[in-house]
Structures are given as C-alpha cells and as structure tokens.
Amino acid sequence: MTPYMSLTVHTITPDWKLESKCLQTTYFPESHTADNLAAALRAALQEWQLDEKKLSAITTDNAANISAAIRSLHWPWLNCFGHNLNLAxxxxxxxxxxxxxxxxxxxxxxxxxxxxxxxxxxxxxxxxxxxxxxxxxxxxxxxxxxxxxxxxxxxxxxxxxxxxxxxxxxxxxxxxxxxxxxxxxxxxxxxxxxxxxxxxxxxxxxx
Structure with missing residues (x-):
C-alpha cells in the first residue's frame, strides 16, 4: 500500500519500431490532488530534460485527479485503452x-x-x-x-x-x-x- 507514480516514455524509431522505457517509479506520499500530480509530472520531465513541446500525448487512466492534472498542464491526452476495456x-x-x-x-x-x-x-x-x-x-x-x-x-x-x-x-x-x-x-x-x-x-x- 505504498503510494507511488511511474512514468514511461514511448518513442518510434526511424524504422517504425515502438520502444518503451520506464523513466522512473517515484515514492509519492503527498495527497494525490490534481495540482500535486501536475507538479510531479512536470518535475519528472524537467529532471529527464524532456521538452514538453515534443510531447505527442500522455496516456493515463480516467481518474478525475489525473485527468484534471493533465488539463492544467495543457498536454495532449489519450485515455487508457486498458482502463476503458476494464470498465467495459x-x-x-x-x-x-x-x-x-x-x-x-x-x-x-x-x-x-x-x-x-x-x-x-x-x-x-x-x-x-x-x-x-x-x-x-x-x-x-x-x-x-x-x-x-x-x-x-x-x-x-x-x-x-x-x-x-x-x-x-x-x-x-x-x-x-x-x-x-x-x-x-x-x-x-x-x-x-x-x-x-x-x-x-x-x-x-x-x-
């Protein structure tokens, strides 16, 4: 029951192969409010020196707090297919x-x-x-x-x-x-x- 947040980056190589790397799994004891989640996500990108402007989209589940965090960051958002399938x-x-x-x-x-x-x-x-x-x-x-x-x-x-x-x-x-x-x-x-x-x-x- 330890709270954490993981961030995975996906890229497509020049020969159209999908590559995925888990950048970090971070202990996250703070309250999972939209503001705190947004700050943690932005800090993660900055720590890895990733340019927000090059972000094609971010995928999360449909929870109200994380979707509100993404809206506040003005990042393109795709809800999670796996989560939608679970609901269906x-x-x-x-x-x-x-x-x-x-x-x-x-x-x-x-x-x-x-x-x-x-x-x-x-x-x-x-x-x-x-x-x-x-x-x-x-x-x-x-x-x-x-x-x-x-x-x-x-x-x-x-x-x-x-x-x-x-x-x-x-x-x-x-x-x-x-x-x-x-x-x-x-x-x-x-x-x-x-x-x-x-x-x-x-x-x-x-x-």
Whole structure:
C-alpha cells in the first residue's frame, strides 16, 4: 500500500519500431490532488530534460485527479485503452450478474478456503501430482483488473478436478461447483479470452 507514480516514455524509431522505457517509479506520499500530480509530472520531465513541446500525448487512466492534472498542464491526452476495456468488461459482467454472481462468488470462496489452509494447499498439491495437473496455485480476482477475473476462472477450470477431490474429502467444507457453475465459468472464460491480449495498459501514468 505504498503510494507511488511511474512514468514511461514511448518513442518510434526511424524504422517504425515502438520502444518503451520506464523513466522512473517515484515514492509519492503527498495527497494525490490534481495540482500535486501536475507538479510531479512536470518535475519528472524537467529532471529527464524532456521538452514538453515534443510531447505527442500522455496516456493515463480516467481518474478525475489525473485527468484534471493533465488539463492544467495543457498536454495532449489519450485515455487508457486498458482502463476503458476494464470498465467495459466489468459493466458487461455486471449486466449478467444474476447469471454469473453465484459461480464467480463461489470461485472467490474456494480460493479463500485454500489460501487460508495449509492442509488444503498440501492436499491440492498431492491431487495435482496424482492427476497429472500443473502444480499451480489458485488465483483470486481484483475489482480494478478485469484480467484477474479471467485468470481466476481459468485457474479454477484448470484445477477443477483436483479441487473437487480435496473438497469432497473435507467434511467441513460446504463448497462445491455444480455442473451449472462449471458451464457458467466456461462461458465467462470463452467471453473474456478473446480480449485478454488487448487488456494490457501500455504507456500509462500509474498511481
């Protein structure tokens, strides 16, 4: 939970190859107001001796403070494709929440059940070996990163057989993925997978 700000510069070479360099990742304990962000960005360019007039555009997320900072600097601004994609996917899933809420919630509960029990983790590893499955840990999702939801679902589907064996041996567990849950998770995976490669947010000022 340490506050920081990263600045990445992108250039195009004479033979039209995109190059990206992270200039700095700076500890930023000050309040993230538009004025403070604007001052930090301008200072970063000055420190690297970059001419603002040669700036083609700057890309950030859509947060009110950073967009206000860019407006105050009068820099050309492009909102982040990755952030917009995250909003679109999140809103799309929200529209289908009556169909997906139980299955996705169950995934989170299963991940939590394994992450808080070394015994279940140990049993999962044994089942993975017995079933010839990859020795992967389970993944939970993050509300601000749609790709993490895809990763969570993908890992649950990959390890479903091992998870089922471990939980069926645990009389204390009430977690169980039904065939309906599995069908929903497969549908979510098929819907999100095609846009997975487009989800990376490149060239953003991150806070």
């Amino acid at each position: 996917v999140t809103n799309g899933l929200h529209d289908q929440r009556q169909k997906t809420e139980r299955a996705l919630g169950l995934c989170r509960n299963i991940v939590g059940a394994f992450s808080h029990s070394w015994q279940r983790k140990h049993e999962l590893h044994k089942k993975q070996v017995n079933l010839g499955l990859p020795k992967h840990s389970l993944i939970t999702d993050c509300a601000t990163r749609w790709g993490s939801k895809l990763a969570m679902v993908e890992r649950i589907l990959e390890q479903a057989q091992a998870i089922r064996h471990v939980l069926s041996d645990d009389r204390r567990s009430s977690l169980s993925l039904t065939w309906q849950d599995m069908d929903i998770l497969k549908a979510v995976h098929e819907a999100l997978k095609p846009v997975a490669l487009q989800g990376q947010c490149v060239g953003c000022v991150r806070k």
